[in-house]
Structure formats: C-alpha cells, structure tokens
Amino acid sequence: MRDNKTVLMEKTAEILAAKGLTLSESEVAALFEKPSDPKLGDLALPCFKLARTLRQAPPKIASDLASCYEDVPGLARAEAVGGYLNFFYDSASSVKVVEEILADPRYGSSREGKGKTVCLDFSSPNIAKRFHLGHLGTTVIGNALRNLLNFCGYETVAINHLGDWGTQFGKLIYAYKHWSSKTQVEEGGIDELVRLYVKFCNLEAEDADLKQAARDAFHLLEEGDEESLEIWQYFKEISLREYEKTYKLLGITFDSYNGEAFFSDKMPAVVEEIRAKGLLELDNGASVVRLDEENMPPCLILKSDGSTLYPSRDIAAAIWRKKEYDFHKCIYVTSAGQSLHFAQWFSVVRRMGYEWAEGLVHVPYGTMSVGGEKLASRTGNVVLLDDLLAEAVRKCGEVIEEKHPDLENKQDIAEAVGVGAVVFNALANSRIKDSDFNWEDALSFEGNAGPYVQYTYARSASILRKGGAPEGETEGYEPCGEETALIGKLAEFPDTVKRALAEYEPSIISRYLLAVCALFNQFYHNCRILNEEGMTRTFRIKLAAATHTVIGNGLDLLGIRRTEEI
C-alpha cells in the first residue's frame, strides 16, 4: 500500500500540471506543511506561493483545488479554509496501515533488486596501521548500504579491500628483520608495527642506502620470496586480529578480504590491455592515461620504475570483480579526499570500452573530528576507534547503572547502546558534511541521538510485554490526532528506504527514525494505552507493535543492535 502523503503529493503534481504548472517531486513536497493543530487536518497546502504563477487569489486557488481531490485513495476529504487547503486522511486507511505493518515483520523491504548482485567495497584499512576514527565513516556507511541493499532484495558482496601492498611493506619487512622480533610483535601487535614503520621513515630521510634496502625488500616480496611472504602474511594476521575485534563489536562481517595484494599478479595483463587499447602514454618516465577531455589530471598507471599504483590496482580489481560476481553495481565508500582518484580510474575503465563502468559508484563522505580536531592518520594524536567505542560503552554503562540499577544484562545493554550511539552519530547527518563528535550530543537519551531511538524502541517493547499480543478487532476505529500523525509517518517507511538507497544516504533513515520516535513519544505521553479499554486499548497496542517493527527494522538497517529493554 502506498502511504497517504506520497499519494497526495503525486495527485497534487498531476492537478498542478493540468493547470500548466509542472513541478519536481521535491518542489511539490515543499508546498505542503503540517498543520500545527491536528484538528485542521493531517496535511495542508498553503496556496500563497501558488498565487503568482496561477494568477489568482489564494482563497480562490484553495477552493478550486479542493474539488479536484475526489476519490484519492486514503483521503477522506480536502477542505478549503481561507488560503489553505486542508487534507484529512481517511481513518480506515490508517487502521489498514497498522494491520499491514503487523502482517509483515519485514515491513519496508522490497524485491526491487531481485537477481542483482552489488559489490560493496568499504572499510578497507591499510594494514599494519591502527583503526582510527577516520575509518568509522566508510565502515558504518558501507555496512548500512549493504543492509539497505539486502532489505531491497539485492545480493551483496561485502569486500574489505585491504591496503596490504606497496613499498611500505618493504620498509616494514626490513625494519622487522633488523629491529624487532616475533615476540615483540606478538606482544605489541599493531603498535609495534607502527613503531617500526615510524622509525624507518625517520631514518630513511638521511640514508639513501636504507631507502634502497626497502625497495629491494619489496621487490623480493613481489617476486614471491618465501620468507618475505611469510613475514608479510604475519603482519596481515596481526592487523586483522585487531580489526576483527572492532568489527565484532560493530556487528560487521565481510564476504571477502581480497585486498590490493590479491591483485598484484593480475596487474601485468591489465596494464598490457590498457596499452593495447592505445591509452597508455609516457609522462616523465611514468605511464599514464590522459584524461584531458574529462578535465582531469592523467591517471597514473605505472611509476617510472615500472611498479604499479593505487589506481592500477583498483582497475584490475574492478575487472576481476566484474568477472567473478557479474555485479550490477560496484560501490566504493571512502572519504571525499579520494573523489578524484575514483573519477579518474572510472574514466579509464570507461575508455577501455567497458560499458559496465556505468555501474561503478563512488560514495564519498566528509571528515570527522572529535572536539574540532581533525583526525589525520599521520598526526600523533589519532583517536582510535576502539578507544572511542569503549568510552561510549563505559559512559552508557554509568547512565544505565544510575537510571535502572535493577536491569539484568546491564553490560550487554550498555554495549548495544554505547556502540549504537557512535554508529548513529556517524550516520546522523548527510554523509558528505564534515562532522564533529561530541559526547553530550552522541549519548543523549532525550535529544537526536542513538540512545534516544533505542530507548524509544525499548519503550514500545515494554508496552507489548505488559499489554499482551497485538490482537483483536479494530475495524471502524477512529484514530485520534496523535495516532494519525504517527501512522502517517510509519507508512512513509517503505518510500524512505527506497530513497535512502537511491541516494546512498543512510542519514535519511536515521532522521526518519528520529521523527518516528518524536511522534511515538507524543502518542505515548498524550494517549493512555494500557489503562484504556476495549477497541481503543487494542488499537493502541497494535500501534505500539507497528512502531516497534518500524524502529526495529530501521535500527537493523543502520547496523545498530536492538535492545528490548533499557
């Protein structure tokens, strides 16, 4: 069933078009407003903005339009009052929406993507480095997109394209052999690898021999030298062991960890292909593909010493993935700083004559800071994601201990809410915007934050525990203003899901959830539920159950754990 608001918008667009005024979807949406008093209707169209284009007085427009809305599904009536046209939803349609949600635990899902596979390349940290706040965006946005895709019927392949290849591994292998040991790495983990890398970088600046030694070491690795490979593999294991802990806490899994190294032996053929297609040119010793027509700097394919680069590895990976998964789309989630990189190599793939290049999508996001500090990986004061998550869990634990000392599983709930708070915060705003993490906002149980949503969800769960199963006859029930407003919002969920996916924008879901929570809490505070009797009680319990389904599904999509109790 379509939601009333969407039906009304479409009808309005149609009516205005017939009057010679063609508007886009968002322009039509902007015409409407929510009456401050529900007695004035569920939705209103102020006709003042239309007066100029339609060359009529607003009250005249309102009364003319009113007669055009006969037989609109879900609409009881349209009423002109002054320059306003007020719409009243039909209560039977509201009751039906609730039944529809109750009948479908996966309410909001669709089969839009049936038979299509989408690859998602996200998280993808560079191994032997710490997992810091800069990786939070790609990790949680990627995961949310994956959930959205699955919810809409797509098959997904979640790929952690590890940064596990390149000259830095020559440096690390050299440093490990000369300045460290297995015991030290075992004990220190990634910290020890970082120490080695930093030490090497500090010394190589004044030591040409050292630089050469690193190049030689990487060369050996590239040639498949057994000892080098073993050390490299060991670095990878040490790194993954730590990353896995973070992924586990976030509830994120991957289908593939094929990173850059996996593609190293697939490179020569691809470079040859680019050359054979006449795209490769020499530029100061390096081999590049010129992108003058696209107004972009050339895409680097080979360094002057013949070694491959980040773009060439991405091209090889895309070609391999197309063969392996026959993807409908391949989505890359990285910081906006890499936008040029993706635009460049997407163009190269297009120029190679691959039509499927149209299915390559870059999803960029803005930078995240804590208390205004940027979190560049090369600065000393990086905020590690583990530390941030642990602190969030600790702080939530304190609040829960204080508010609900008798709860069972307090630690588990603190973990769900604390981690959820960080994830929600990272998904709360348009992804492209830079954002600043601040504890007070992120952990609020009352404001626009994850704990508030989880708390509201738990509140709906508690009504169901106390009120019994959402069953019984409710046909003919006339919902009150608070109920109609909440139902109207719940009915928007399927369209909201579609929009979030179409725009690759999980924040559409998080903002929607905040709106549902606000309306549910108004309903909860203004309407008696458990103390009611008869059909009203039954209907309100059903409405709590429908809200429980929608918020629950929304949290699942964002990758936030549900808690039935807080």
Ligand code: ARG
């Ligand atoms: N490892 C890269 C980084 O940390 C991100 C990789 C993104 N994926 C890709 N296929 N380029 O910046």
